[in-house]
Amino acid sequence: MEYYEEPNARVALGLRRPEPGDWYHGYPEYHVERDDDKCIRCLVCVRQCPYDCTFYDPYRHGVYNVHENCVNCRRCEFMCPTSAIRMTKWGAGFRDNDNWKQKTIRTVYKQADSGAVSLTGLGNDREYVSYFDRMVIDASQVTNPSIDPLREPMELRAYIGKKPERHTNPPEVYPNLKAELPVIFAPMSFGAISFNFQRGLAMAAKEAGTYFNTGEGGLHPDLRQYGDHAIVQIASGRFGVSLDYLSNAAACEIKIGQGAKPGIGGHLPGEKVTWDVSRTRMIPEGSDALSPAPQHDIYSIEDLRLLIYGLKEATEYTRPVSVKIAAVHNVAAIASGIVRAGADIVVVDGFRGGTGAAPAVIRDHVGIPVEVALAQVDQRLREEGIRHQASLIAAGGIRSSADVIKGLALGADAFYIGTAAMVAVGCTACQQCHRGRCSWGITTNRPDLAPRLQPEVAAERLTNLLHGWAHEIKEMLGMMGLNSIESLRGNRLKLRGVGMTQVELDTLGIQQAGL
Amino acid sequence: MATEPTLAPAVMEPVVISAAGLSYRHLNEQVRSAIRSGATEITLNDVMGHRYIGTGIHAPGVTIHVNGVPGEDLGAFLDGPHIIVHNNAQDGVGNTMNEGRIEIHGQAGDVVGYGMRGGRILIRGDVGYRVGIHMKGYRDKQPLIVTGGCAGNFYGEYMAGGCQVLLGIGQSDKKPVVGQYCASGMHGGVMYIRGELDGWKLGKEVQQIPLDRHDREFLKPVLEDFCETFAVKEKLLEFDRFVRIAPVSARPYGRLYVY
Numbered sequence: 001m002e003y004y005e006e007p008n009a010r011v012a013l014g015l016r017r018p019e020p021g022d023w024y025h026g027y028p029e030y031h032v033e034r035d036d037d038k039c040i041r042c043l044v045c046v047r048q049c050p051y052d053c054t055f056y057d058p059y060r061h062g063v064y065n066v067h068e069n070c071v072n073c074r075r076c077e078f079m080c081p082t083s084a085i086r087m088t089k090w091g092a093g094f095r096d097n098d099n100w101k102q103k104t105i106r107t108v109y110k111q112a113d114s115g116a117v118s119l120t121g122l123g124n125d126r127e128y129v130s131y132f133d134r135m136v137i138d139a140s141q142v143t144n145p146s147i148d149p150l151r152e153p154m155e156l157r158a159y160i161g162k163k164p165e166r167h168t169n170p171p172e173v174y175p176n177l178k179a180e181l182p183v184i185f186a187p188m189s190f191g192a193i194s195f196n197f198q199r200g201l202a203m204a205a206k207e208a209g210t211y212f213n214t215g216e217g218g219l220h221p222d223l224r225q226y227g228d229h230a231i232v233q234i235a236s237g238r239f240g241v242s243l244d245y246l247s248n249a250a251a252c253e254i255k256i257g258q259g260a261k262p263g264i265g266g267h268l269p270g271e272k273v274t275w276d277v278s279r280t281r282m283i284p285e286g287s288d289a290l291s292p293a294p295q296h297d298i299y300s301i302e303d304l305r306l307l308i309y310g311l312k313e314a315t316e317y318t319r320p321v322s323v324k325i326a327a328v329h330n331v332a333a334i335a336s337g338i339v340r341a342g343a344d345i346v347v348v349d350g351f352r353g354g355t356g357a358a359p360a361v362i363r364d365h366v367g368i369p370v371e372v373a374l375a376q377v378d379q380r381l382r383e384e385g386i387r388h389q390a391s392l393i394a395a396g397g398i399r400s401s402a403d404v405i406k407g408l409a410l411g412a413d414a415f416y417i418g419t420a421a422m423v424a425v426g427c428t429a430c431q432q433c434h435r436g437r438c439s440w441g442i443t444t445n446r447p448d449l450a451p452r453l454q455p456e457v458a459a460e461r462l463t464n465l466l467h468g469w470a471h472e473i474k475e476m477l478g479m480m481g482l483n484s485i486e487s488l489r490g491n492r493l494k495l496r497g498v499g500m501t502q503v504e505l506d507t508l509g510i511q512q513a514g515l
Numbered sequence: 516m517a518t519e520p521t522l523a524p525a526v527m528e529p530v531v532i533s534a535a536g537l538s539y540r541h542l543n544e545q546v547r548s549a550i551r552s553g554a555t556e557i558t559l560n561d562v563m564g565h566r567y568i569g570t571g572i573h574a575p576g577v578t579i580h581v582n583g584v585p586g587e588d589l590g591a592f593l594d595g596p597h598i599i600v601h602n603n604a605q606d607g608v609g610n611t612m613n614e615g616r617i618e619i620h621g622q623a624g625d626v627v628g629y630g631m632r633g634g635r636i637l638i639r640g641d642v643g644y645r646v647g648i649h650m651k652g653y654r655d656k657q658p659l660i661v662t663g664g665c666a667g668n669f670y671g672e673y674m675a676g677g678c679q680v681l682l683g684i685g686q687s688d689k690k691p692v693v694g695q696y697c698a699s700g701m702h703g704g705v706m707y708i709r710g711e712l713d714g715w716k717l718g719k720e721v722q723q724i725p726l727d728r729h730d731r732e733f734l735k736p737v738l739e740d741f742c743e744t745f746a747v748k749e750k751l752l753e754f755d756r757f758v759r760i761a762p763v764s765a766r767p768y769g770r771l772y773v774y
Binding site for chain 1: 539540543547566567570571573587588591592594606607610611613625626629630632645648649651652653656669672673675676700702703765766767768771772773
């Protein structure tokens with residue numbers, strides 16, 4: 001009977017309930033249905049489940065679930081060779097109530113159980129308006145011809161960085177990033193994501209002629225070979241930042257904020273600081289990696305300028321310097337200050353952006369959509385006559401090539417994709433990134449889980465995604481009668497709004513559909 | 516016939532650069548080009564608030580003398596050189612410094628050694644706020660900041676590794692050697708403070724411990740180096756006046772979150 005001492009065997013004995021104080025797990029959210037006729041007892045699901053949800057009972061020769069532990073990551077469903085597993089919602093849930101939804105109730109339980117901050121991963125999942133989904137794109141009909149991108153050249157290359165104010169001979173040349181399509185992999189640090197995933201991002205960036213961003217986690221020695229395609233981040237914790245790190249990269253990025261958690265910092269829990277993470281970040285194994293919200297040498301635009309030029313000095317003015325901020329109220333004035341402080345690239349990260357870990361209240365309630373932020377920043381920089389001094393990268397909530405086209409028309413030069421890149425390699429958006437045991441091997445460095453994602457597979461899938469998007473972007477440019485992304489940038493006449501108020505249309509700088 | 520490229524002589528005459536009328540960018544270009552041509556002793560005269568002196572220079576074995584008051588971010592991202600400032604310094608000395616040595620024969624401003632991960636900074640006088648913030652140590656790379664005078668608030672904030680020594684020289688016994696919120700958020704490394712320390716000034720993540728034999732063995736050469744560098748005669752080796760401040764846990768916020 002000793003076997004039944006294992007916690008997972010509770011169900012086998014009919015002792016379903018966990019600890020008395022654990023109300024959160026008292027009500028299961030999902031139900032793992034198994035078709036016993038189809039199950040061949042191969043136990044793949046048992047081995048694949050990192051959330052202590054699935055176990056095998058040798059006495060009954062059966063596979064059973066602790067349903068309250070299921071997070072609906074769908075790994076077992078995906079791996080089951082006989083399709084014997086299917087996830088469903090557990091019963092009726094709580095009594096129907098649009099104000100007190102299941103998620104709200106469960107969060108209160110969780111906090112009453114523990115007295116702690118409710119942490120979550122991925123991006124804002126609330127039902128806010130998506131302005132991307134309320135904008136439609138123009139196309140050419142009769143009066144101006146559309147272009148067939150399969151037979152005519154299309155220019156997707158984006159030069160990202162400061163441009164000269166006017167043409168001179170010889171021309172003024174500033175260091176610029178050269179991306180073959182305006183899509184760059186978003187900052188995701190090694191530690192938050194697995195090494196294999198980051199390597200996959202690096203390989204795909206090289207293959208597709210674009211860039212990946214190290215996040216604030218240092219550049220792993222094995223990824224130095226991809227330095228030409230790396231944007232390296234400098235944030236408040238300065239993890240892994242050295243002269244070598246800066247001068248090995250294509251660009252340096254000062255991280256001020258992140259769309260998923262504006263105004264608060266990062267915190268890589270000690271459990272995730274494994275040997276490899278520790279040597280990349282240059283901190284001891286198992287210690288917390290704290291990146292508080294403020295960089296304590298930056299309390300003003302003047303201080304920001306000091307760090308921007310410090311990085312330029314350190315790289316002898318050969319690299320563009322980027323500054324990444326979260327999209328918040330008054331973002332246009334902030335961006336203007338950043339450009340005036342000397343940044344070559346401004347990244348505006350919207351509130352739909354993902355995170356490896358953030359308090360749920362902040363992820364869900366802080367920041368503004370990137371669409372409006374982008375429109376306002378572009379407008380403001382144009383009005384002030386400094387738009388050429390910096391390129392604009394939009395991040396946080398870019399899900400498809402259509403979002404890219406709409407964002408270009410609103411004024412962005414390029415885009416970061418993070419969640420989309422994760423989904424491309426298997427993420428099912430189960431929002432468990434912060435737990436460090438991603439069943440798909442994406443946001444974990446646990447030695448048994450991380451190898452589930454192979455860098456070559458990740459690279460191939462990411463390259464495919466970019467390839468597909470590039471084709472779609474070309475098609476959409478062609479249908480508008482344009483042959484380069486330069487002709488679309490800030491061209492808001494190509495957008496129309498549906499279902500928006502006049503204030504919303506004016507904020508985005510676009511017209512109502514039909515006009 | 517192609518001429519052989521002339522190699523820099525093994526030992527070069529000390530290079531003297533006057534910073535008067537130069538922007539920091541031009542000054543640093545001259546320093547870099549002097550280093551590239553093999554100079555190992557560089558003296559900068561007439562320095563008046565020039566920023567970024569020695570920033571991002573990878574050159575072990577090079578000594579840079581600074582006469583005058585350097586500007587902010589002196590020796591940021593420094594990787595090897597030895598910088599001697601014969602005067603006061605401003606904010607951001609040794610920002611994210613990796614390797615090398617900085618000596619300040621006067622006072623220094625705020626955020627000295629931000630995110631510093633290696634090398635040594637010695638300051639003769641007082642320092643401002645947030646000195647040694649985010650210092651990190653990894654294996655044999657352990658940064659060290661020795662401050663001769665007193666320190667402002669947030670001394671060693673978020674410190675994750677390395678060592679800070681605060682001597683409080685010239686401070687009367689009744690006055691504090693360090694400001695408030697000392698070592699708040701500290702979760703690694705160690706600091707030694709000479710003088711009385713009120714417990715309420717310390718962050719809640721740390722504790723005060725009397726020195727043991729290892730501490731004495733570690734401190735002795737550090738203090739000797741300090742005294743020798745600045746020709747200080749004070750009897751710094753009275754070990755009973757030091758306290759050691761170290762974090763209680765490497766995971767101060769381990770129980771803050773629920774999954």
